[in-house]
Amino acid sequence: NAGVMQNPRHLVRRRGQEARLRCSPMKGHSHVYWYRQLPEEGLKFMVYLQKENIIDESGMPKERFSAEFPKEGPSILRIQQVVRGDSAAYFCASSPPGDTQYFGPGTRLTVL
Amino acid sequence: AQSVAQPEDQVNVAEGNPLTVKCTYSVSGNPYLFWYVQYPNRGLQFLLKYITGDNLVKGSYGFEAEFNKSQTSFHLKKPSALVSDSALYFCAVSPQGRALTFGSGTRLQVQP
Numbered sequence: 235n236a237g238v239m240q241n242p243r244h245l246v247r248r249r250g251q252e253a254r255l256r257c258s259p260m261k262g263h264s265h266v267y268w269y270r271q272l273p274e275e276g277l278k279f280m281v282y283l284q285k286e287n288i289i290d291e292s293g294m295p296k297e298r299f300s301a302e303f304p305k306e307g308p309s310i311l312r313i314q315q316v317v318r319g320d321s322a323a324y325f326c327a328s329s330p331p332g333d334t335q336y337f338g339p340g341t342r343l344t345v346l
Numbered sequence: 347a348q349s350v351a352q353p354e355d356q357v358n359v360a361e362g363n364p365l366t367v368k369c370t371y372s373v374s375g376n377p378y379l380f381w382y383v384q385y386p387n388r389g390l391q392f393l394l395k396y397i398t399g400d401n402l403v404k405g406s407y408g409f410e411a412e413f414n415k416s417q418t419s420f421h422l423k424k425p426s427a428l429v430s431d432s433a434l435y436f437c438a439v440s441p442q443g444r445a446l447t448f449g450s451g452t453r454l455q456v457q458p
Binding site: 238240267269275276277278279282289290292293325327332334335336337338339340342 | 380382387388389390391392395436442444445446447448449450451
């Protein structure tokens, strides 16, 4: 049973470009969560999704950030017009409803 | 709103000695409490959780944690530390299986 998969593992973007981060949940998991980890800090919740629904986006910045989890395919975290402050590790977790979250290896975004 | 405090940035322990990593929490209602471990440049690995029942929870790799409701604590323990336990440990709380709120992390250093 494959774990949570994220790609790319490393992503370099110049200021103003778009970043797309992908997350494939574990088999049988219908819930996806995105978290951001700044250097030497803990993880901060961004958004919680089920298939085709955003359940909680209270941690998402109001501008430039969006997330989706379509009926088919991976969950996508999209960051438009990236700035240097977006440089961080972005982790995806998946779970069955109301159960333990299992994390992917993360995508390390560097904005030049 | 919930919060988690990990009062120690770093814990140093000699191999073979017992270890404790401290965590206190604040949450309304009954907490779901978790411990995760993060190795360098990796995602988080689930160690153990408390939802209900016995206050002493046993988890992966010989770790255990004790839930203390009166002290709102959930300290991580291991009877005999290994050098390979050296990593970053995160305590987290979740209101009934929703988004996790993480502590700032504690770096465990086990000396040979």
